[in-house]
Amino acid sequence: MSLKNSNLAQAWLVLLLATLFGTALAGIQVKLGPVIEANKVKETMVKIPELVLGQDLAAELAADNQSLTIKSRVIEVKKNETTKYYTVYDAWLPDGKMAGHVVKADGQGYADKIELLLGLDAEGKSITGLFVLDQKETPGLGAKILEDSWRGQFKEKSTAKTLSVVKGGGVKKDEIDAISGATISSRSVTGIVNTTIANIASQLQGTEGSGDGPVNDKTPAVQNEDPGKNKEHS
16 A cells, blocks of 8 residues: 555545544533533522522521522513523522522633523622533633632622723622633623623512512623623523
């Protein structure tokens, strides 16, 4: 066999193997996709008490063999010919008082899509917690968005102002300190939070027990929109 024919055969072999590998990977993804999503829902339900009440109060509630009443709904947001859906979990205390809300949101990170759970108080005026449900950021850098110490910065931030990312500490009330070496990941998460609040905060309104919180008429500017998609789902 000539060198030319040998190289051609190797090229076809590589192409064949790549095709077979891609097909197998797609099959695995199709099979595992529903399982992965089901696990995310379970993890979400586990995290809701902590995101709404805080770790200590959630633990006290569990110790008393009590739990939050949780109901989910979908909020549809249409902007610039783009429709986005947010899954919102409304939570009530055992005495029937509205405890708060948890919103499932997503957006583009540095490496891939980032999925978040954003906790908001009953009126939608303050962030009560933030949890990263899924991410594929760079290990040791962007993946630090998983760390409690960084996510904790969002807690008790007002939804009345757009959050911005700064470097080197010394943050103000409406600022988030960037992860060293991972500014893009930091801005991605903050952008997802800002956009989610801008899109749904005004819809967390109504009377206690209805599933909605009172009106919040101060909405921060939208960030981190992806105009390349006509339909997104969180």
